Amino acid sequence: MTHPDEYKTIVKPSEGDFRDRGSKFPSYLVPCENEDALKIHIAELKKKHPGSRHVCYGAILGTENSIERSNDDGEPNGTAGLPILNQLLSAELRNVALLVVRYFGGTKLGKPGLIAAYKESAKSAIESSKQVVRYHKTDISFRFSYDATGPVMQAIEHIQHAHIKDQQFDQDCSITVSIPKSEVDKALHLFDHTNEVEVSQMD
Structure with a gap:
């Protein structure tokens, strides 16, 4: 960022995906300004993916004094929400939520495998997004x-x-x-x- 009032966000939702040993990790990066909007996005994805095991997320809400949120939704502590949030922080995005759904493929991935899977799925959605600089x-x-x-x-x-x-x-x-x-x-x-x-x- 070259201007003190700059921030990056996205124009519209984007999607990503990652697969490992039968488990599927579709991801969704969406514009999201507050926690009420975040709850709606979570509910919509759970409805869209009724057969999934988890809907984990990271979010950076607001553009000034942003609120950071992450949730593992039943995955081992720190293996899902935090890796997703870290990808948003690395991309310097604001006013966004990144949700990753997991379909269990029958083989346990272990903590390192889960961290890598959620990270890569989140990264995939960010890479496919159209980003804009605002002020x-x-x-x-x-x-x-x-x-x-x-x-x-x-x-x-x-x-x-x-x-x-x-x-x-x-x-x-x-x-x-x-x-x-x-x-x-x-x-x-x-x-x-x-x-x-x-x-x-x-x-």
Whole structure:
């Protein structure tokens, strides 16, 4: 990550798979913002795979002060949820859950085998995902007279990763811009030298 407000997440769900000695480990990487959404994903997979032995998962919920969750769902302690979570941490993904289903194939894999299986299945789903970089943002409002439109637009162009959300041009003009949080202080002081432009942070 090169920008302090950057984080990576996924655009849409992706799937992976791993097999070892008859056991099958299909995996599902899904967008997930909170624990309520995580519970829904778990319930849906258990319904989709009624013959499976386990639905284990790792999750990183939220984008700032993220919550980490993992669960072995009856597998030996530390052999499933943690290896899955570690793959998410290695990929630096946020707002995601990675669930791995296990169908027992009749042969016990042992703890090292289970750790490897859940890790590889999780890795497979991550590798097939489409990832995007997003930013922790906040909204800034510019209010100005029509004559100041040029300088305001030029200033906005120089704010990294700014996105205009709303604009109104009349005798009195306003533009609402979504910008990375680390750019807020700079943006608020762009027009300290003049009274023609009012800049404020929106709630």
